[in-house]
Amino acid sequence: MAVPDTPQRAETVEEKHLLERGPGFRSGLRDLPGNLNSATIGAGLIATIFGCTGPALIVINGANEAGLSAGLIASWIFGIYVFGGLISIIMALHYKQPITGAFSIPGAALVTAALPNFTFPEMVGAFLMAGLIVLLVGVTGLVRKVAHWIPFPIVMAMIAGALIRFGVDIVNSAAAAPAVAGAALLGFVLLSRFLPKVPGVLGALVLGLIAAGVMGSFGSLEGGLGLTAPELVAPSFDLGAMLAVAIPLALLVIGAENAQAMGVLMAERYKPPFNVMTIISGVGGILAPLFGGHNANIAGPMTAICSSDQAGEERSGRYAATVVNGVLFALFGIFAGVTVALVTVMPAELTAMVAGLAMIGVLVRSFRASFSEARFQLGAFFALVIAMSGIAMFNISAPFWALIGGVLASLLLEPRDFRARREEEEAGSA
Numbered sequence: 001m002a003v004p005d006t007p008q009r010a011e012t013v014e015e016k017h018l019l020e021r022g023p024g025f026r027s028g029l030r031d032l033p034g035n036l037n038s039a040t041i042g043a044g045l046i047a048t049i050f051g052c053t054g055p056a057l058i059v060i061n062g063a064n065e066a067g068l069s070a071g072l073i074a075s076w077i078f079g080i081y082v083f084g085g086l087i088s089i090i091m092a093l094h095y096k097q098p099i100t101g102a103f104s105i106p107g108a109a110l111v112t113a114a115l116p117n118f119t120f121p122e123m124v125g126a127f128l129m130a131g132l133i134v135l136l137v138g139v140t141g142l143v144r145k146v147a148h149w150i151p152f153p154i155v156m157a158m159i160a161g162a163l164i165r166f167g168v169d170i171v172n173s174a175a176a177a178p179a180v181a182g183a184a185l186l187g188f189v190l191l192s193r194f195l196p197k198v199p200g201v202l203g204a205l206v207l208g209l210i211a212a213g214v215m216g217s218f219g220s221l222e223g224g225l226g227l228t229a230p231e232l233v234a235p236s237f238d239l240g241a242m243l244a245v246a247i248p249l250a251l252l253v254i255g256a257e258n259a260q261a262m263g264v265l266m267a268e269r270y271k272p273p274f275n276v277m278t279i280i281s282g283v284g285g286i287l288a289p290l291f292g293g294h295n296a297n298i299a300g301p302m303t304a305i306c307s308s309d310q311a312g313e314e315r316s317g318r319y320a321a322t323v324v325n326g327v328l329f330a331l332f333g334i335f336a337g338v339t340v341a342l343v344t345v346m347p348a349e350l351t352a353m354v355a356g357l358a359m360i361g362v363l364v365r366s367f368r369a370s371f372s373e374a375r376f377q378l379g380a381f382f383a384l385v386i387a388m389s390g391i392a393m394f395n396i397s398a399p400f401w402a403l404i405g406g407v408l409a410s411l412l413l414e415p416r417d418f419r420a421r422r423e424e425e426e427a428g429s430a
Contacts (some may be wrong), residue, residue, distance in 0.1 A: 018141050020095075020273035028093030028319065035317035036324070042202040043311035043358065044324025047100065047302045049205070050355040051325075052081070052332050052339065053346050055105045059294075062112020068120065071231055072292055074336040078230040079293020081333030083284045087296060088326025091280065092319040097270050098306035099261065099277060100322045101284065102299035102329065106397040107252045111294045114245050120292070121236035126245035127294045128235050131285020133250035134297070138278030143254065147262060147274045151417070154406035156369035157380035159263040159362070161387025162256075162399045163304060167363055170356035177349035179215050184208030184353045199310040201358045208350040217347045230336075233292040248395035253281050253297045255400030260300025267365045268307045268315060300399075301355070309361040375417040379410030 056077065063073045080103040087101025115123060137143060147155075174181040187203030195203075212218055258277055265272040277298045284296030305311075306321040332339045370380045383406025391398050410417060 018139070018275055019279070020144075020276050022095035022097075022273065025093050028096050031096070031317075032093070032320055032323060035312075035314075035320035037312065037317075037320075038202065039197075039199050039310065039312035040318060040320035041324050042199045042205075043306050043308065043318070043321035044328065046201050046205065046310070046354055046358050047305040047321070047325045048328040048332070049346065049351060050305065050358075051102050051299070051302050051329065053351045054348065055103070055108060056081075056339075058105065058108045058112060062108070062115060066112070066115035066120075068115075071229075072120065072233070075231040075233070076292040076294075077336040077339070078333045079288035079291035080296050081329050081336070083288045083293070083296035083333075084299070085326040085328070085330030085333065087280055087284050087298065088302075088322045088329065091277070091298070092322035092326065095273055095276075096316065096319045097265060097272065098303060098311065098318045098322040099265065099272065100299055100302040100306045100325055101280075101296060102302050103288070103294065103296055104249070104252050104257045104299070105301070106256060106392075107249050107295055110248055110252065110395050111245060114241070117244070118238060118241045119236065121234060122238040122241045123245060123294075124233045124289050124292060125235035125237040126241040127249070127289035128286060129237070129242055129246035130249040130253070130295060131282050131287075131289065133246065133282075134253050134285050134295075135279060135282025137250075137254060138275055138280075138282050141275055143258070143278045144274035150403060150407060151376040151379060151410060151421070152266070153370050153373055153376040153380040154383045154403065154410065155259070155263040156267055156366045157371075157383040157406060158387045158399055158402040159260060159267060160366035160370055161384040161389075161402055162260055162300065163264075163359055163363055163366070164388055165390070166301070166352075166356040166359040168356075169352040173349040173353040173356070177217065177347065180208055180211045180217050180347055180350050181353045183211035184350055184357070188357050199312075201310050201354055204354050204357050205350075208347075208354065212347050212350055217350075219345045219347070230291045232290060235289065244395070249295060250285075251396050251400060253285065253295055254278060255403065256397050257281070257300050258298050259403060260399055261298045261303040263366075264300065264304045264307055264362055267362060267369055268318075270307070270315070301359075304362045305355065305358045307362070308358055310358050375420065376406075376410050376414060378413045379406040382406050382409040 084101040091099035184204040187207030188200040191203035192200035281297035288296040311318040311321040383402040386405045387402035
């Protein structure tokens, strides 16, 4: 895959080593204060609101239905949000790129669906095994090789198809809650049109919250408030859980979340550290299960929000949005006993509307990169439609199959494009 060159030092990584080198923590910390502004703070806040509402409810509702105690649920939230936040802070400061951590949302749906079939210690054992698989894949360096081999238009088409649901949610939210969603859309338009230096999503959030208050759209506080200490959970290993949970979860982290995040970053003209992104997702997948969490890893949607033009015109400073998101994510996990009760208050339509508006720039650039080249057009088309379909086979979600389908389509229908690219690479290295 031809990774676009970037002139900015902050956006480059050294790829001669297994662990790609970046500008370093000293550089990231030194430049952080100058990059904290309304755009980066706003994007980090939007990503946090997105990640701490709907995705959290998937875990909370599934765990409640499985009969887990409030303490275990809070501990689960602690594991995925605290370590997800730490991943954001570490990756953003070291590489000065908006590489954002969280957890796999499809993975949350997968594991909560499997909860009734296994004991919770068996599930935790499967979570640990998934983390080990991801870590082993990362240390082999295989991900970077595969990422460079997959044609860039196919990756971009997968991103466009996987994220298009956020664009569709703009329409669905407007239909479901016209007043709240309409106010949010008005705020986005006003700031984008008359105050372009301020991210439009901030206007969407502010006016949307005002409208939600006026319309009484906030939900009621459920479950009460209280602080709950995280619990260490001893794993138990079951072959059925390994096959039904561990392997699909590992593939979701690598083939869906990490692949989306890598593609989004490339669409924004960064050079992501493929191996380190996979390795740290494996480490997060080992640490989070200690407290009952299913995995903490690099996340596609949150990376898309923090790397978008809503996080500022200067790409070299957008990593600050990820730092903000990481700090807020970690706080959400630390105070899980309180925050779990609060997530039910935010109107779902407003969250969907704001997240969709934040994704517009990423979506436009992904579609443009998918079909602007003469090569790999059929592969890009198949990747796009497979990702848009939302299909899931063997408990593995659509982005993974989009990459597989797109590459197979190009191999079968566009072999000349692969040969032409290989000849260009050989001529360039001569």
